[in-house]
Amino acid sequence: MLNTVVRQIALHSFEEAVHDRRRDGELLPEDLAEIWLKTQRDCLGDAVRFDDSYKNFWAYIPHFIHSPFYVYAYAYGDCLVNSLYAVYAKAEEGFAERYLTLLKAGGSQHHSALLAPFGLDARDPAFWDRGLQMIADFIDELEGLPTHV
Structure with a gap:
């Protein structure tokens, strides 16, 4: 349940933040990494430790590309x-x-x-x-x- 609800809400928050920022112009990979880490930290709190190696994990989720806002x-x-x-x-x-x-x-x-x-x-x-x-x-x-x- 935690993975399904809390994590999916964190993923949705990432999508929202990306689309909001994209209205202002192109996003670089560094921008996506920053948004990813921020939304994951905001949603998952101190219970999970994120390091720099996690910054591009958004890229493994095909929904973001093929079915936006599906999560x-x-x-x-x-x-x-x-x-x-x-x-x-x-x-x-x-x-x-x-x-x-x-x-x-x-x-x-x-x-x-x-x-x-x-x-x-x-x-x-x-x-x-x-x-x-x-x-x-x-x-x-x-x-x-x-x-x-």
Whole structure:
């Protein structure tokens, strides 16, 4: 989940920053490296140490070239599933049937129609909070584990 949500948000932040800076003119490889390191540090914090050898790692991600702004879909999907799981954890009856109906629909309906039977609305910040809270709970659990085995 951390890789899917936190890292993909960091990658999306890189794309946004590159496109914003590109409006002002051409970007040199050094500019891309600077943007990459800054966005990764901003999103991932002190938990990860970045050195100069990491400055060009953006180049190994084909989405940036072939499918710009695609990486958000990973975070979106993970948070959506986490929000559905939060509903499942509190559901008394009928969740499995509603979930199978959602899966059977595939891409034939708008996500708002597919989420409605679960009482979920992706326009509501609480929807995303449910999914992010699950990740926060896992982080809290990890931080509470003993550091020595």
